[in-house]
Amino acid sequence: MTKLKIFLVLAACLLLVSCQGIGKEEEKNSIRIGVSLYRGDDTFINNIRSIMEEKAKEYERQSGIKIILDIQEAKGSQNIQNNQVERFISLDCDVLCINPVDRMDASGVIDKAMTAGVPVVFFNRQPVEEDMNRWDHLYYVGVDAKETAILQGKMVVDLYREHPESVDLNGDGVVSYVMLEGETSHQDSLIRTEWSVQTLKDGKVPIEKITGGIANWERSQASALMEQWIAEYPSDIELVISNNDDMALGAIDALERAQVTGVNVIGIDGTTPGLEALESGRLLGTVSVDKELYVSAILELTVSCALGQEPPEEYPLSDGTYYWTPQEILIHRIEENQ
Numbered sequence: 001m002t003k004l005k006i007f008l009v010l011a012a013c014l015l016l017v018s019c020q021g022i023g024k025e026e027e028k029n030s031i032r033i034g035v036s037l038y039r040g041d042d043t044f045i046n047n048i049r050s051i052m053e054e055k056a057k058e059y060e061r062q063s064g065i066k067i068i069l070d071i072q073e074a075k076g077s078q079n080i081q082n083n084q085v086e087r088f089i090s091l092d093c094d095v096l097c098i099n100p101v102d103r104m105d106a107s108g109v110i111d112k113a114m115t116a117g118v119p120v121v122f123f124n125r126q127p128v129e130e131d132m133n134r135w136d137h138l139y140y141v142g143v144d145a146k147e148t149a150i151l152q153g154k155m156v157v158d159l160y161r162e163h164p165e166s167v168d169l170n171g172d173g174v175v176s177y178v179m180l181e182g183e184t185s186h187q188d189s190l191i192r193t194e195w196s197v198q199t200l201k202d203g204k205v206p207i208e209k210i211t212g213g214i215a216n217w218e219r220s221q222a223s224a225l226m227e228q229w230i231a232e233y234p235s236d237i238e239l240v241i242s243n244n245d246d247m248a249l250g251a252i253d254a255l256e257r258a259q260v261t262g263v264n265v266i267g268i269d270g271t272t273p274g275l276e277a278l279e280s281g282r283l284l285g286t287v288s289v290d291k292e293l294y295v296s297a298i299l300e301l302t303v304s305c306a307l308g309q310e311p312p313e314e315y316p317l318s319d320g321t322y323y324w325t326p327q328e329i330l331i332h333r334i335e336e337n338q
């Protein structure tokens, strides 16, 4: 072979090797996934984490591909999360699965991922559109917040139509409610608050807001707020609308401490403790996302990214980027259980 031919063959080999990144299917027998959770003490996120661990094992058994899940908690700090992402990249993670701390500031994560050529599947805290549009290898798995809120409002509308006396407890023709809201910066808080109330109005439930407050998704914060409201408005509260189950449980804790009975409390998430409270009738209702599907979508999308495959067809993506998980109303059946 002439020197020129040897050079051409070598150059062709090099080109082949360098083309094996994103977009090319690879034969892999193990996948390393770097997962960062915004906090480790959030009930809903912890439910998701456990299902993710189970499903990763199940996938491993079925596919024969080893899944290494490196799950870290960012303790509510975007800085910590950015450092975790750097570490994941230095450990050669094939793909990242990120529950952003600050959804308005996902650019740090995206910059690092883009530079290293590592795809990212975000979930639960939706980065702003401008950030999501920066690269083709960014995905989001979540729940449509407006749909959640409309379902939450609908459960009270339906109940009011069937049994107005079980919602308007004092029979004065007005349902007086308090509102518990999640973090101000979270896309779900504003939309859930606005659309649950709008749905009640559209459904012709005569409502009046007594007061409301931000309890950042947390049971203890909600419990403290509710304790204050019970003291201020001792016999006025008929309904507690909460942006999530944990805050609804906090309100129930305060009602039980004050020995106030009959107040209807509704939440969102269908977490394990939320479902227990629903079963016992302490929680009137919740809107529950299909968590199995939610996690399957995250994992299947993540694995397809790692293998350089097209996103799985079973989880249709809107705009090629977003998977919206179905959800349902779960309500404590008064007739059946009393």
Ligand code: GAL
Pocket (backbone or CB within 6 Å): 042, 043, 044, 045, 124, 125, 182, 186, 188, 217, 243, 244, 245, 246, 268, 269
């Ligand atoms: C919401 C969920 C909350 C909390 C929050 C964290 O979607 O309803 O309970 O987990 O996400 O981002």
